[in-house]
Amino acid sequence: MTTALTNRDVDHSPGRSPSTPPARRRPRTRRRTLAWAAFFLAPSLVPLTAFTLIPMISSAWVSLHEWNLISPMSWVGIDNYVNLLGDQRTRAAFSHTLAYIVGYLPLTYIGGLLIALALNAAIPARSLLRSAYFLPVVTSWVVVALVWQWLLNPNSGLVNTVLGALGLPEPGWWTDPTWAMPSIILASAWKDLGFIMVILLAGLQAIPGELYEAARVDGASAWHRFWRLTLPLLSPSTFFVVVISLINGFQVFDQVYVMTAGGPGGATQVVVGEIYDLTFRYGRAGEASALSWLLFAVVLLVTLLQMRGQKRWVTHA
């Protein structure tokens, strides 16, 4: 068994890590492997290049221009990047995005894991319950935002009614710059629990049952089994969830757009919100492209760090 991206298969220059069978390094075999790789990769690589990578490169080109989408572009070199890096709005957008991730990621992962564990157990109406928890994932953000605005209404919302009855402080939620981001995090976590649950559930299903039997025979407690067995064996799924959640988290937009539109007072303006405004509302597509490449750099760095760190904690059955 290999981990997702170990060094084992990377390097095929002679004289280094001979972890692949020697026979595979014969030129004929290598050519054949390449041919097979081309065969298996072409169906995804061709459309990905044509419909994502080339537009990405085009947007890098756009980022060196001033362009309002309506008139022809004019070359400005790296001015857009320089302006963005010096702009306080850029820093604010990144820090709001980061705040979102810090709140959202643990909340959805732990919540999704608990639900996946519970719904993996032999309980009645399991399929029905799973569908119920998946329902928010498929509900549109327009509807979800309406519901959460109502739930978190500072004066008459259900949440503050309960908090008030318990004698706890009642925050202004989405109308208050301090509490607007937590409101978005709450709504997002609630909506995405089912998404995380589905992936972790598939991961839990892939853990062979006999491992648990063996552990039980050895007298391991449920707590012990969870920490020593479930969590390590779930780590490929966890890794996937964390990487994808981070990539998606950095691009958070829909929920912000419908819940607060970046307000109040700009307190929830996130990076992609800024990109959207710049492109389609302010006619500054060049700066929007530059900003998206700054975002790209950050996300790529974070993702590569995770890739590198994974062999320390990701294991396979």
Place this chain on the structure above:
Amino acid sequence: MSRTIRATMRGAAPVLAGLAAIGMLAACSQGSATNSDPDPTTADGESGAPVTITYMNFSANGGNEENLQAIADAFTAENPDVTVEIETVAYDDYFTSLQTALAGGTASDTFELNYENFVTYAASGALAELSDVPADVYTPSLLDAFTRDGVQYGLPESFSDVVLFYNKTLFDEAGLDYPTADWTWADEQAAAEALTGGGVWGDYQPVSFHEFYKTLAQAGGQFFTEDGSAVAFDSPEGVAAATWLIDKSGTTMPTEADGAGTPDFDTNLFKEGKLAMWHSGIWMFGALADVEGLEWDIVVEPGDAQSASAMFTNGVVVNAASDQPEASQAWLEYLTSSQTMVDLRISSGWELPPVADEAALSAYLEQTPPQNRQAVFDALESTVLPPVIERQQEMQDILTEELGNAAADRKSVEDALADAAERINALL
């Protein structure tokens, strides 16, 4: 840098470089706009060969699609050589769709723009110059709104204004006289205070760019300096106007925390009889006419130092890249001035036609509710159009945001206006 990252970067570099080359080619060759229906036989646009022109709009969305189609059909009946293909997009998505189409060179031959956005497009060279426009047909101020540097780039298509709606029943119950055209802010304030309570709010007026430039005019202030080189709203009149809007919030008007700002909040409040006075547009007539048991009427909005009413107008333009400019302009003239259009707009309660002939509008006045429909035209006697710059949307967002800061007590009114002035001056 770690070994893995370095290895990855090294491996990715040639791939990305290769792709970059392709991408540059793709981006550089961004061609000139062409019509989406490039049938060579119709390039002339003169009589003879049949022509199809396209028209993209937002204002027919949500109920008037058939009316617009009827106008197009009538046009084709009179001009059998020209067919109009209509594309209707919801307002919220319209500009995303339009701008992308313009960027890709596939925008329709003719399209709709609201007055606020017109300047941005005219300044960008995206619009064709119109010549020999039958000027006397249109209300002069409306026609004038769609010029830039003396060139006619668009035709007015419709207009509407904002008035004060009021709930007669609530006024009766409170023993108050109905609002009149000579009311001032003070009268409105007094009535609003008397009417607020018991689940009823006295007043509703959004704290936003669109309300601010109007109340600023009512207070006797100017949005820009005479030469337009800087803003002038950070003045005593500006403070008075902003204070007038903001002080209602939480006293006679629901706050954001009460739900203000959520979709259709104010509309529902008024429909349910829980709102006594409401600053809103005449486009709401249709939605209110169906509400059973709701007794309501309208009046020209109260002024302060002077009277001023907000007027909105939509225009239609020809795409500079259209290869059918003559047929396109003919269609737009029909769309904006034909009797078919006037009749349809009035009978359906769509926004009003921009024609100079007031007699054509007499049928509009005969409809009720509201009883006092004349107020729609009285308001036109002293209108104020939105201040417009090339970076319009940014200006609107900044002002709305800073007013919001003041309304939520995060800033004083003076500071909010000063900050807004500084930020907007940077856009000019």
Place this chain on the structure above:
Amino acid sequence: MREHVTLRKVALVAALVIGALLMMFPFVWTVITSITPDGTLAAGPTLLVDNPTLDAYRQLFERLPMLRIAANSLGVATATTVLQLLTSSMAAYAFSRLPFPGRQALFAVYLATLMVPLQVLVVPLFIQMTRLQLNDTYFALLAPSIASAFGVFLLKQAVDGVPRELDEAATIDGASHLRIFGQIVIPLARPALATLAVFAFMSSWNSFLWPLVVVRSPELMTLPLGLSALHGQYTSDWNVIMAGSVTSIIPIALIYAFAQRHIIAGFAHSGLK
């Protein structure tokens, strides 16, 4: 001991049911608003509706060519799902099993395609489609999602989890990569394939921004475009919007309910137990 376990299970199920009700609440509200006569959003949701009516659904079908729209959405989402399952599983196999040079770098390039927001790609993509004269076609609707790095990554994690002893044994028996892929790896990755199927279908079904710019003809309209057209500039009939929302949620909920059997069944068939 046995009683203790049962009690805990009852508590667990009770907690799950309460949680499920909370999760279903917005959907229930959507349904309730869609059958409320006056067509406005109430100040808050109520469980009792005076004079419930299906009028909003009738209006929905009157105002939009719903059958055509639903057929378009269904067709595009189904094609997207099938294509993504195929392209992703093949790529996942290559990344997991074929030791070709530059593999890790290429995988990073795949992941990188997830890192530039769609909002900024839409315009260049549109320009490119225009140049290829593919705008306003069914193909344009699904082209950007023929391949998905998300799917490749999800399936790669799953294929990595399939024991290599199995394909090594098959290789010795003379099986080609195609046979190993089709007969060993794919059957064993079924839970992940079913999961991807749900997500691929869902993201195509809900996709909005790209269809908005690329579709011009009403005949190509998909559900999210139709639902968006129901929002007026000044007012909206929320009962009709909610009816549209219910109509668009149900098919994906059904697909999930169907797919989860495969998600569960996956490993049971693997013969590894």
